[in-house]
Amino acid sequence: TIKIDKVIGKFGVAIMGGTFDPIHNGHLRTAVEVLDRYQYSELRLIPCFQPVHKGRPSVSPQQRLEMAKLAISSDSRLRVDSREMDREGPSYSVDTLRDIRSEIGPNKSLIMVLGMDSFLSLPTWQNWQKLIQYSHLLVVSRPGWEPDLISELSAFCENYRAASSHELQCAPSGRVWFETLTPLGISSSMIRALACKNESIAYLLPEPVQKYIEQHQLYR
Ligand code: ATP
Numbered sequence: 134t135i136k137i138d139k140v141i142g143k144f145g146v147a148i149m150g151g152t153f154d155p156i157h158n159g160h161l162r163t164a165v166e167v168l169d170r171y172q173y174s175e176l177r178l179i180p181c182f183q184p185v186h187k188g189r190p191s192v193s194p195q196q197r198l199e200m201a202k203l204a205i206s207s208d209s210r211l212r213v214d215s216r217e218m219d220r221e222g223p224s225y226s227v228d229t230l231r232d233i234r235s236e237i238g239p240n241k242s243l244i245m246v247l248g249m250d251s252f253l254s255l256p257t258w259q260n261w262q263k264l265i266q267y268s269h270l271l272v273v274s275r276p277g278w279e280p281d282l283i284s285e286l287s288a289f290c291e292n293y294r295a296a297s298s299h300e301l302q303c304a305p306s307g308r309v310w311f312e313t314l315t316p317l318g319i320s321s322s323m324i325r326a327l328a329c330k331n332e333s334i335a336y337l338l339p340e341p342v343q344k345y346i347e348q349h350q351l352y353r
């Protein structure tokens with residue numbers, strides 16, 4: 134089955150949306166662990182133009198995009214997808230997923246990766262029940278977000294809990310599942326707060342991104 138999974142994986146696409154204000158090792162480590170586990174051919178990081186559920190990012194959309202591009206240069210399986218930037222306006226995941234689905238056709242497996250904190254806010258997202266029409270949802274652990282019960286979302290998850298990983302990779306969309314990854318207690322808010330106090334942000338994010346932040350004096 135390993136061989137079959139690999140073949141299927143080659144045809145699958147994983148995506149991870151975020152504000153990436155700035156992108157950090159928590160995002161990047163999540164991305165590579167997912168790629169290694171599922172052997173998908175690529176993972177696209179999709180910076181939002183305008184986040185729907187939080188205030189305006191402190192740096193420009195172009196700067197967030199630039200930092201994401203600087204961050205991925207060392208892994209060829211990582212891509213930056215700028216479609217939300219190009220679309221402008223509020224960035225709704227459902228629009229993005231619909232778009233990507235129409236691009237890759239009906240049969241390829243598509244996974245949207247999101248952290249537990251994002252998953253818990255799912256019921257506030259635009260048309261959230263429609264997301265699994267276009268993709269799977271892979272919910273990854275995040276330190277500080279270990280709910281014992283996902284009350285509002287339990288009905289949504291129940292149908293999918295029994296699926297095997299093989300099944301998940303074969304189906305193009307429609308599954309929701311959970312994975313525990315290496316816990317990294319890193320967040321963009323934490324990096325912004327450190328930069329604001331003029332403390333070091335080294336080793337929390339890739340060096341080119343750190344340099345970019347310092348050069349442009351971001352988050353001061
Ligand atoms: P902020 O503190 O500004 O909210 P953030 O660190 O949460 O920033 P986002 O851009 O909001 O970063 O997150 C994008 C996606 O990455 C979300 O699905 C989030 O759950 C996930 N994520 C971010 N950091 C981690 C981490 N350390 N471990 C696992 N998932 C993470």
Ligand code: MG
Pocket residue numbers: none
């Ligand atoms: Mg966040």
